[in-house]
Amino acid sequence: MKTKYFFLILFLVFSISTNGLYSQDDIIGKWWGNIDVIKTKLIIIIFFQKEDNKYEGSIDIPQQSVKNYTLSEIEFDKKIVRFILDVPNGKAEFDGKYYKDSISGDFRQSGISGTFFLSRAMDVIKPEVTEKPPYIEEEVVFYNGDVKLAGTLTLPEYSGKHPAVIMITGSGPQDRNEEILGFKHFQIIADYFTRNGIAVLRYDDRGVGESKGKTIDESTTEEFADDVLQAFQFLKSRKDINPEAIGLCGHSEGGIVAPLAASKNPEIAFIICMAGTGVTGEEVIIEQMKQILKAEEVPEEEINKEIELLKKMTQAAKTDTGWEELKTEIIKTKKESFEKMPEEERKKIKDENKFIEITTEAEISQLKTPWFKFFITYNPVPALEKVKCPVLLLFGGLDFKVLVDQNLKPMTEALERGGNKDVTIKVFETGNHSFQDAKTGSMSEYEVLPKEFMPGFLEFMKDWILQRVSVSR
Structure with missing residues (x-):
């Protein structure tokens, strides 16, 4: 799960030399770097292009699920x-100096100031793949009412009716590759599965990339499940897909969406839940916060304060009451944090009261979204009890976002109560939330880990699928 914020600063909790695919006298291309402000570093990914002699650009902030936000006045x-x-x-303002392979300078937003640094991204300068993959890639579009969903369908080269998997992204606006910190989860899975005879459909979330319609914040998990059901109908209508061998694979929130969709359509052949949950979203984020703060060695007293505030936030969201009291509480907490901040850090914020007011309003606006209210109140158990198809539950032992101990038991018990006879459980002991081979599981570690799944992960999923469906060789 990924906490969702519009604001660039996580307040309470939460150089590459080139030979130049692009001219070194231009900024066109992809850049990686970070914003450094109030002892917080946020990774940013920026893409510049030029249309009609005018620069255009977009920014991703993976830690905050910001994807493809438009830049202006370039x-x-x-x-x-x-x-x-x-x-x-x-407005977040970036004012930098250009050094051909890097850009660095000052960052300002809502009365605070800091610095930013960018370097040319390796995957722009050095294309990932120059040879055609040994399978078919087809750009596709399907619809859920007035929501347009665009994606990529990969198919084995040989003819026949292929088994297929529909990929379901985690929370926050995600593209079809579920790219986080440069790790293209779903592109890697699609490539591996398709090379082994399994077709894969992956698509941009509604309102992201080529997909259109209501934004993620305006939608709910249940609506995402309806998107998946339309993806299923789209694949079922194709002559090159086996309609009796279409399954789902969901990551994080996608691991909630998959059983919800399967509970509504008994034709779904199987589901894989990568770090899915078995309790309400409220329980998930409370435990998530505890474990993340413990990993950062935050004192127990401070953790308890944060948990109490989080509970007040979820209560306000559930009941749509107490917003003014909550706002007062958040402002009080932020002011206490300022008082504990080193003087040199406080100097970076020109107007503390304005900063606190703006960030508090941003947080409350997120708490009021349809997505958040549905997420914290939704209990996955009833849907799991209705799932009769084969289920694979995957967890990472070092996942502090979706904890094994909190979620595995209620998921398996729900499936058993429903009479499901084909449930497989696999815990990758050193796996993090992205199923990378981790050492600590801490949030800061994700940035430095190789952008690949841990050994055996892809093979385990592939073997499990092919034990239940046949490829058309």
């Missing part, structure tokens, strides 16, 4: 680079 004159990210709670 200026470049060989020495300086300036651009703005305009979000509801205040």
Whole structure:
């Protein structure tokens, strides 16, 4: 699960040399780097392009599930680079110097200041794949009412009716590859499965990339399940797909969506839940916060304070009451945090009261979204009890976002009560939330780990699927 914020600063909790695929005298291309402010580093990914002699750009902030947000007022004159990210709670201004392979400078937003650094991204300078993969890639579109969903269908090269998997992303706006910190989870899975005879459909979330319609925040987990059911109908209508061998594979929130969709359609052949949950979203995020703060060695007293505030947030969201009291509590907590902050850090914030007001309003606006209210109140157990198809439950032993001890038992018990006779459980002891081979599981570790799944992970899923469906060789 990924906490969702529009604001760039996580407040309470939460150089590559090139030979130049692009001219070194231009900023066109992809850049990686970070914003450094108030002792917090946020990874940013920026893409610049030029249309009709005018620069355009977009930004991703993976830690905050910000994907493909538009940049404006982009200026470049060989020495300086300036651009703005305009979000509801205040413009974020970037004012940097250009050094061909890097950009660095000042960052400002809502009365705070810091620095940012960018370097040309390796995957722009050095294309990932130059040879055609040994399978078919087809760009596809399907619809759920007035929501347009666009994606990529990969198919084995040989003819026949193929088994297929529909990939379901985790929370926050995600593209079809579920790319997080440069790790393209679903592209890697699709490539591996398709090379082994399994077709894969992966698609951009509604409102992301080529998909259109209501944004993620305006939608609910149940609506995402309806998107999946339309993806199923789309595949079922194709002559090159075996309609009796279409399954689902969901990661994180996708591991909630998969059983919900399967409970509504008994034709779904199997489901895989990668770090799915068996309790309400409220229980998940409370335990998630505890474990993340413990991993960061936050004192027990401070953890308890944060948990109490989080409970007040979820209560307000559930009942749609007490917002003014909650706002007062959040402001009080932020002011206490400021008082404990080193003087040199406080100096970076020009107007503390304005900063606190803006960030508090941003947090409350997120708590009021349809997505958040549904997520914290939804209990996955009733849907799991209705799932009769084969189920594979996958967990990481070092996943502090979805904990094995909290979720495995209620999931398996629900499936057993429903009479499901084919349930497989696999815990990858050193796996994190992304099923990378981790050492600590801490949030900061994700940035430095190889962008690949841990040994044996892909093979385990592939073997499990092929024990239940046949490829058409």
